[in-house]
Amino acid sequence: TDAQKITLGDGADVQGTRVRVFGRVHRMRGQKELMFLTLKDGYGFMQVVLQGQLAKTHDALTLTRESSMEILGELRRVPEGAHAPNNRELHADYYTIHPGWKAAGGDDAITNKVSKDTEHATLLDLRHLTLRGETASKVLIVRDAVEFAFNSVYKELRLRKVSPPALVQTMVEGGATLFGLPYYNEEAFLTQSSQLYLETCLPSMGDVYCIEKSFRAEKSLTRRHLAEYTHIEAELDFIHFDDLLSHLEEVMCRVLEVTMSDPTVKQYILDLNPEFQMPERPFKRMKYSDAIDWLVENNIPNEDNEPHKFGDDIAEAAERKMTDIINRPIFLTHFPAEIKAFYMLKDKEDPRVTESVDCLMPGVGEIVGGSMRIDQHEELMAAFAREEIDPSSYYWYTDQRKYGSSPHGGYGLGLERFLAWLCKQHTVRDCCLYPRYFGRCKP
Ligand code: 4AD
Ligand code: MG
Incomplete structure (x- = not known):
């Protein structure tokens, strides 16, 4: 009872003392008089040794993976070669599995439900259980750190956070991927991007950002498209296109530095992506027209299987x-x-093209899309006309061009795609808690 309660990753300084820990059984193996458990609690792993009578109780003999336990004991150092997390072991002198804490066994055991042979769709139905796997939990912990890093880097750069609505009556990225829904007696959509709202904040707040969900009714099943994703968007006032690019480079590199400054998170990233290296600055810059030439030279055809043009x-x-x-x-x-x-601004030197940027990352491709915005009223109205969009529901957006317009631009970064790159995951579906995509809206 006098034992200090610690989490499984803590306690480097409490060697030799009695501690109390709580956790779930991650792995277990028994020898005659000894049982070795690896406990986990989201903060770390700890090897626990049950000896003598403690290894022979009914609870010990019927122990199942994922069961929760409370354990008291003494922490002892073990040699490196013993492969115990943090080179230490908890020698239990007492443990309890409180009523209801034992995980189901037999046919219903978690190891029967989720194994290497389980079908992909079933695994996704069981996301609430597969979340507990080592890879999934590392990715989610890295995600938390990355999101926190974006917030802190934006603060360093003096951007202010806002929270635009998810229920909207305008589109940003084309009608094809809008989710519509009845909204009282009107029609509304789930937002595709908060960009237009961020633009309206510039006059009152200066540079702004948001971390919100965006929704896209994507009908294709790819490894980088979700129906609901976390969109990190920023909008900067009184800038040129070059400022936008250097800001973006700065944000991405600072976010990586801040993320990697947490030793646990850094270790998880390296576990998931052993070849990870900080990107070299400046990032390679390539015009779309040069990319087209590059694709032709490298014999990579377009969607019609013809050379790119x-x-x-x-x-x-x-x-x-x-x-x-x-x-x-x-x-x-x-x-x-x-x-x-x-909404994209045309390049003054070459009006065929826009001041736009996609940031592409190995393994994933596009993770950011951004641009300078049309800042002249007439030009914006002409763009609506060209795209055959009725501008009336955009009155609040077009008003920005009447009441003190400015050269401004911004971007949106898909958090799941950023993570797929950073954590070297095959698909963005593994970089969010409960993925939503064509055909899936559970659990
Ligand atoms: O390129 P997108 O469509 O650009 C915009 O929405 C701009 N309005 C953003 C802005 O300027 N504020 O989307 C931006 C990023 C993409 O680069 C991609 O990373 C991510 O959002 N994204 C998706 N991620 C997962 N699933 C989808 N269906 C996504 N669609 C876009
Ligand atoms: Mg894009």
């Missing part, structure tokens, strides 16, 4: 091939207006 969308497969070959972050800039959203 100016004006083509660079589809996911081609984009990823290019990024994997170049194998470093790329700022792909100056996309043609026709293949980009209505």
